[in-house]
Amino acid sequence: MENVEEKKPLNFIEQIVEEDLKADYSTDKLKFRFPPEPNGYLHIGHAKAFCLNFGLGERYNAPVNLRFDDTNPSKEEQEYVDAIKHDLSWMGMKWEEECYSSDYFQQLYDWAVLLIEKGKAYVDSQSSEDMATQKGTPTKPGVNGPFRDRTVEENLDLFTKMKQGEFKEGEHILRAKIDMTHANMLMRDPIMYRVMHKSHHRTGDDWCIYPMYDWTHGESDYIEQISHSLCSLEFKPHRELYDWFLDQVHDEKLRPKQREFSRLNLTYTIMSKRKLMQLVEENLVNGWDDPRMPTLSGLRRRGYTANAIRKFIDTAGVSKRDQMIDVALLESCIRTDLNKSTNRIMAVLDPIKLVITNYPEGETEIVVADNNPEDENAGQREMVFSRELYIERNDFLEECPRKVFKLGIGKEVRLKHGYIINGEEVVKDADGNVVEVRCTYDPKSKSGSGSEESKRKVKGTLHWVSASHNVSAHVNVYDRLFTEENPDGDKEVDFKTLINEDSLSVLSNCKVELALKEAKPQERYQFQRLGYFCVDDDSTSEQLIFNRTVTLKDFWAKKTK
RNA sequence: UGCCCGAUGGUGUAACUGGCAACACGUCUGUUUUUGGUACAGAAGAGUCCAGGUUCGAGCCCUGGUCGGGCAACCA
Numbered sequence: 248m249e250n251v252e253e254k255k256p257l258n259f260i261e262q263i264v265e266e267d268l269k270a271d272y273s274t275d276k277l278k279f280r281f282p283p284e285p286n287g288y289l290h291i292g293h294a295k296a297f298c299l300n301f302g303l304g305e306r307y308n309a310p311v312n313l314r315f316d317d318t319n320p321s322k323e324e325q326e327y328v329d330a331i332k333h334d335l336s337w338m339g340m341k342w343e344e345e346c347y348s349s350d351y352f353q354q355l356y357d358w359a360v361l362l363i364e365k366g367k368a369y370v371d372s373q374s375s376e377d378m379a380t381q382k383g384t385p386t387k388p389g390v391n392g393p394f395r396d397r398t399v400e401e402n403l404d405l406f407t408k409m410k411q412g413e414f415k416e417g418e419h420i421l422r423a424k425i426d427m428t429h430a431n432m433l434m435r436d437p438i439m440y441r442v443m444h445k446s447h448h449r450t451g452d453d454w455c456i457y458p459m460y461d462w463t464h465g466e467s468d469y470i471e472q473i474s475h476s477l478c479s480l481e482f483k484p485h486r487e488l489y490d491w492f493l494d495q496v497h498d499e500k501l502r503p504k505q506r507e508f509s510r511l512n513l514t515y516t517i518m519s520k521r522k523l524m525q526l527v528e529e530n531l532v533n534g535w536d537d538p539r540m541p542t543l544s545g546l547r548r549r550g551y552t553a554n555a556i557r558k559f560i561d562t563a564g565v566s567k568r569d570q571m572i573d574v575a576l577l578e579s580c581i582r583t584d585l586n587k588s589t590n591r592i593m594a595v596l597d598p599i600k601l602v603i604t605n606y607p608e609g610e611t612e613i614v615v616a617d618n619n620p621e622d623e624n625a626g627q628r629e630m631v632f633s634r635e636l637y638i639e640r641n642d643f644l645e646e647c648p649r650k651v652f653k654l655g656i657g658k659e660v661r662l663k664h665g666y667i668i669n670g671e672e673v674v675k676d677a678d679g680n681v682v683e684v685r686c687t688y689d690p691k692s693k694s695g696s697g698s699e700e701s702k703r704k705v706k707g708t709l710h711w712v713s714a715s716h717n718v719s720a721h722v723n724v725y726d727r728l729f730t731e732e733n734p735d736g737d738k739e740v741d742f743k744t745l746i747n748e749d750s751l752s753v754l755s756n757c758k759v760e761l762a763l764k765e766a767k768p769q770e771r772y773q774f775q776r777l778g779y780f781c782v783d784d785d786s787t788s789e790q791l792i793f794n795r796t797v798t799l800k801d802f803w804a805k806k807t808k
Numbered sequence: 809u810g811c812c813c814g815a816u817g818g819u820g821u822a823a824c825u826g827g828c829a830a831c832a833c834g835u836c837u838g839u840u841u842u843u844g845g846u847a848c849a850g851a852a853g854a855g856u857c858c859a860g861g862u863u864c865g866a867g868c869c870c871u872g873g874u875c876g877g878g879c880a881a882c883c884a
Contacts, residue, residue: 324881429811430812460883580833621847661842661876701842
């Protein structure tokens with residue numbers, strides 16, 4: 248077991264840490280952080296980031312802080328803080344300290360004053376349009392604005408007044424004084440503070456100036472003494488600024504370093520928080536925890552386990568290339584997990600009545616079945632077998648070829664845990680729809696009886712429930728949310744036009760085994776031959792609701808497509 | 809017409825830092841099976857973006873290209 252762990256090659260971030268350890272770092276200096284902005288729910292892309300950070304913490308027995316990057320009160324809310332903490336806990340992540348960038352507002356302010364005093368920051372009083380023009384473009388250097396050379400005194404005075412609320416939003420901002428011609432656009436006098444007359448979810452109305460990301464992040468890392476500040480690739484150009492800001496305040500304490508890795512993308516879904524928010528706000532899905540969402544809360548409601556998600560992240564790996572991971576890998580992870588852990592149950596999603604004409608009327612018998620053939624300790628359960636049953640509509644084909652694993656007229660099939668039956672006739676309504684299938688059974692073929700008849704090879708085994716011994720249920724059948732592998736891929740195409748119309752089908756006439764009568768939210772089962780299902784959060788004993796997590800691997804379905 | 813990343817089977821990640829490209833998912837075959845599941849056995853699929861160079865030897869190093877991604881919010 249440990250050998251397997253040892254053998255696993257280090258990802259490039261772990262290699263960086265190892266090299267630092269060999270050079271001037273000692274293990275006790277290692278410290279990491281996961282810094283979500285509380286402006287939305289965590290999704291599986293975030294899972295990569297926090298699994299990396301918390302994984303590093305575990306590997307080196309180093310602390311990992313949870314730090315909410317809450318510098319923009321117009322977007323951030325307590326609701327998201329709570330949801331993020333809940334999701335992280337569910338994923339089994341244990342943080343050292345719960346921190347907030349807003350905890351450092353005073354320190355950040357004091358440092359900003361220091362920068363002004365050193366002539367490294369100034370108050371600009373132009374419109375954002377003018378500043379944008381002066382900033383130039385990636386290929387054209389910027390030019391200095393008219394307020395760039397204000398005196399320290401004037402800057403101090405203005406900045407103080409900004410803080411005291413004497414200005415309206417947009418009137419003044421504080422910028423770092425770096426280089427308007429720098430090849431890196433981020434170094435062209437980046438904004439450090441803006442005036443915002445908004446209440447903050449933690450600091451209330453204490454502040455009306457709020458620091459920007461670049462000014463806040465590295466300094467927060469420094470305050471918390473984070474050794475390795477890991478973020479996604481789009482922040483690579485920010486590293487230069489991260490380092491510049493650190494240069495301004497750094498003394499002898501440990502200096503954090505930013506390193507970047509690529510984000511995780513999954514086929515047939517989107518990871519943009521902004522777009523996920525749009526789906527929620529425009530009611531294109533039923534909330535952040537809609538089981539079709541790639542959010543952790545959505546996956547949880549869908550029936551995914553934290554274990555499977557961790558395994559998936561681990562298998563996907565960490566690198567600097569853009570990754571678009573096949574959702575089939577995620578599905579493989581949850582199947583592997585659930586195969587071992589869930590009890591099997593029989594459920595008929597689209598029932599059609601099956602009458603065994605030679606089975607004595609009014610009689611019933613108990614059949615016994617293993618709960619999980621993959622787990623000897625899972626025990627057994629009992630089911631009622633009777634003359635009238637329900638089978639899957641789709642498991643009957645009037646004229647059924649021999650090689651197809653279904654019931655047909657004149658074609659035999661086995662009822663799982665029950666008897667072998669032979670199709671005799673169909674009953675149809677006026678429109679020609681099959682409303683009932685009539686068959687005969689071989690009384691000597693009972694499963695597990697050991698009789699010659701029971702051992703007969705039969706093409707096909709069907710699941711069933713007794714017509715008068717079952718529980719009704721609703722089942723939500725989910726499919727991928729988008730019709731395209733990369734709905735976010737084409738800037739010309741609105742991702743919302745790529746939503747899969749059939750991503751949710753609600754089946755309201757399902758019949759499940761009596762054993763599920765008291766099933767509680769979050770319980771997971773394998774409905775035999777159909778897939779893995781999870782009891783929905785809204786399920787009650789009056790109205791059972793199941794969500795399909797994932798189908799069983801099904802070659803037949805693929806072939807017939 | 810700038811700067812910064814990246815490029816290995818369909819997808820993702822490896823290759824002991826220069827020694828005849830491996831693992832997982834997916835695909836396909838077969839065996840077992842009272843789930844067309846699981847398990848097991850096996851196969852196909854890349855010669856590492858291109859062109860030079862260094863070297864006995866290059867996916868790894870060097871040079872020059874090509875392609876893909878990112879960078880101009882008072883967002884993070």
